[in-house]
Amino acid sequence: MPLIKILIIDEDHEYSISLCNFLTHSYSETFAVYYCKDLSDINNSIKKTEPNIILSSEKYYSEIKKYTNINLILLSSLKNPETTIKTDYIFKYKDVNQIAAEVINIHTATGNKTYSNQGKNTKVVSVFSAAGNVGKTSLALAVSSICSFTGLSVFYLNLEQFQSTSIFFNNNNQYSFSDIIYFAKEKDKNLVTKIPVICSKENDSGVHYFSQTNNVFDIKEMLPEDIDFIVTAIMDCGYYDIVMIDMDSQLNENTMKVFEKSDEILYVITNEESCLHKTRLFIDSIDLLSKSFKNKAYLKNKIKYIANKVSQQALLSDKFYLEQELMSQIVYDSNFPSLNDLSKFNGGSAMILNSYSEIAGRYIKNNMEGTV
Template sequence: MEKYNMIIVDSDERYIKNLMNYINKNYSNIFNTTCFTDYLYMEEYIKKQKKTEIILISLELFKDNISKLKDRFVIILTESLSEYDGHSCIKKYQSAEKICKDIIKKYEVDGKNIEDNKDTNVITFYSPIGGIGTSTLAISTAYSIGQMGKKVLYVNLENIQSTEIFLNNFPKSKYNLSDLIISIKNRSNNFSEILNSSINKYSDLEFYYFGVTDSILDIEELTYEDIKDLVENIQKVNLFDFVVFDLPSTLDTKYYSLFQKSNNVFISIGQDKRSNYKIDTLLTQLDNTENFLFIVNKLNNKKEQLFPRIVSINAKPVIQTINFYEDIEGIYDIDKCFEICSEFKEDIEQIANNVLDY
């Protein structure tokens, strides 16, 4: 039988200790078990944990926002309920043996459907403003999502790609993004094989990326249909929880399909008139911007902060404001940026949490 990672959350320390001891003694071949008596500690742990199939939690500690963890299977310990807020329940006060059997049965019936139906969320970072730091935001957010235990693929679609300067450990895979683009253009049936042979894994994180393209023409020659197929094929192989696309500042109609397919499109904006003009122009050119979220980047508090007119009038969501941090200006290595500037790291983690909470 497959082995499952399970978290038990209950404020009754004696109860949770006895249950965990029984599981470790009799079901260690089925469950890897971690327990908490505080919901917030569990929530912090689960953001960093690579994989947790089951959360067994007491009713009094259950929180509505736990349902945001779409790839987790939640079972609630109650005295008599069979279901609560759409989640399965089992009786708390029964034999530990019966509890274990109920957990296995419920997960085998209902829990695996959550894993099987899990979609790869598509996240896109874009800005018409060159030099505003969009690539830094995109790759840092993908990196942070990987630190939180989610499997994330970063895809840089700039003509001249900057991926190498952000990562201090850049191994070479058998193929790179150019090979994947060829597979897409040829509409070949070996996409999954090429994808697996093209991605690089960064350090011990679930953060994956491509080696840079062989030629800038590889990106330039992509069409609307190519990008549409690229996104759909990445989702179809279902290897990742998230795929983060990093677009060039040039607005090209071939990227419209990516805007449409994205769960969220993060638009980085500045605080000056030129920046505002470009953002307003962008928004007037697009028919549907409901999935657009805005990030003010490199904010200088000593200068006047101006917002794009259309963003202000339509109350578009500005989900994060990131200050200009002089300590990391000119430093691109993500590890070093996070180490030197904890404020920047926290800003990026808030964006990553926004992605996870979608």
């Protein structure tokens, strides 16, 4: 069932219908939206829909306020009107995604609790390497986009300190990942419902994401419990099939928390000696790292190795179009040093796949079979 019922009351019927249709289409997991068709019978419309929130234009706001205690928000045609200093209001002619976010914030700020649908069995996939510049972000973005193109609902979460999210996605949201970190530190229980509303959605691929942090130091302020809170909230909102986590190359407590939350870890390696050396050190530490898991899961059983023979990563366009040559840049090289020994070190089978699409195909297939 939808979480928040909204009734729109505005004399501009075209505006009401447009806002109603957008919120219904884009936020069906969060809102049930109605509009008052007969403005002469507003009272009956309120009784019939029993809304949690009423969005009203100036013309009807004062009258509605007299006979209902329902959370009433003014849809103002003016920015920062002096007459509404003590009134919850939203400027009606702004981006509709921002209107949705402000509705959530006003609703929860008054003490209302919202709950998730628990609608999907979300799979968490993290992308990691002990070495930098091996193609982690290319892999995470490509697999996310391919899965989204095929109909899966995908959330891309970038936990790198120096993020490149704004290069690949348009940051058209007033909220950034810095805001999410703040909500996590405040242990905002309504973050579960806020996420589908305050995150951004890439127009071409349909991948959901948080706009990058306001500064690089915000990521450094994150604690393992903050990461746990955020990833759990994304999973619990019941909207996403896959959460793809793009990780930093550091091995610390935050990294271990991501590993713990992950169903699968894609470890990217190249045939450069420095990468192989760091990977060997990582593999030697797997058993020790596994023992630190609170859930006693075996870390080595989660890791799938991705061999990337490309020494220089192909540049991605700012819209992230999946060109054919881009989709085939991850390949297996039979002369790759130490690849044949990876399965022995790992304690499980290494995953050496031919392309981004083949990697994504595993998740698409699992989803079709109901095992994601």
